[in-house]
Amino acid sequence: MTNLRIGHGYDVHRLTEGRRLVLGGVDIPWDRGLLGHSDADVLTHAVMDALCGAAKLGDIGKLFPDSDPRYAGISSLELLGQVAALLKAGGWSVVNIDATLIAQAPRVGPYRGQMESNLAAVLGVEADRVNVKATTEEHLGFTGDGSGMAAHAVALLERIS
Numbered sequence: 723m724t725n726l727r728i729g730h731g732y733d734v735h736r737l738t739e740g741r742r743l744v745l746g747g748v749d750i751p752w753d754r755g756l757l758g759h760s761d762a763d764v765l766t767h768a769v770m771d772a773l774c775g776a777a778k779l780g781d782i783g784k785l786f787p788d789s790d791p792r793y794a795g796i797s798s799l800e801l802l803g804q805v806a807a808l809l810k811a812g813g814w815s816v817v818n819i820d821a822t823l824i825a826q827a828p829r830v831g832p833y834r835g836q837m838e839s840n841l842a843a844v845l846g847v848e849a850d851r852v853n854v855k856a857t858t859e860e861h862l863g864f865t866g867d868g869s870g871m872a873a874h875a876v877a878l879l880e881r882i883s
């Protein structure tokens with residue numbers, strides 16, 4: 723039997739004025755931000771759901787319900803830290819994570835390295851185990867017309883204890 727488990731995560735948040743834009747824990751200067759109960763970091767949410775899926779922890783909606791005032795405005799990196807603690811308690815180690823942000827704008831290329839380091843640091847792994855990509859959707863659909871952003875992620879875990 724293999725000790726490897728794969729998980730997939732997907733998330734969407736609406737873009738609105740008067741909110742910070744936080745992606746992979748990086749504050750990106752822009753005229754709009756993502757709407758949500760926490761800081762609405764859609765990329766980190768997809769990563770957390772991939773990790774939860776791989777470790778059979780359900781999903782982040784179950785772990786961190788948006789009806790709970792403790793999570794209002796919270797940094798999603800803090801929530802990721804809580805997921806990391808659950809993984810550790812379950813004997814899981816992160817093999818790698820691959821995530822894709824879907825956003826028409828702004829261009830996030832300059833911030834990708836920082837997003838990867840932020841996610842890796844919270845998970846306690848080397849930065850080369852975390853890959854962040856970004857794509858536009860050619861002006862199609864809700865991501866393409868700028869109404870929102872989406873993110874996908876896959877995570878591979880290995881049980882080490």
Ligand code: MG
Pocket residue numbers: 733734735758762763764767
């Ligand atoms: Mg979310």
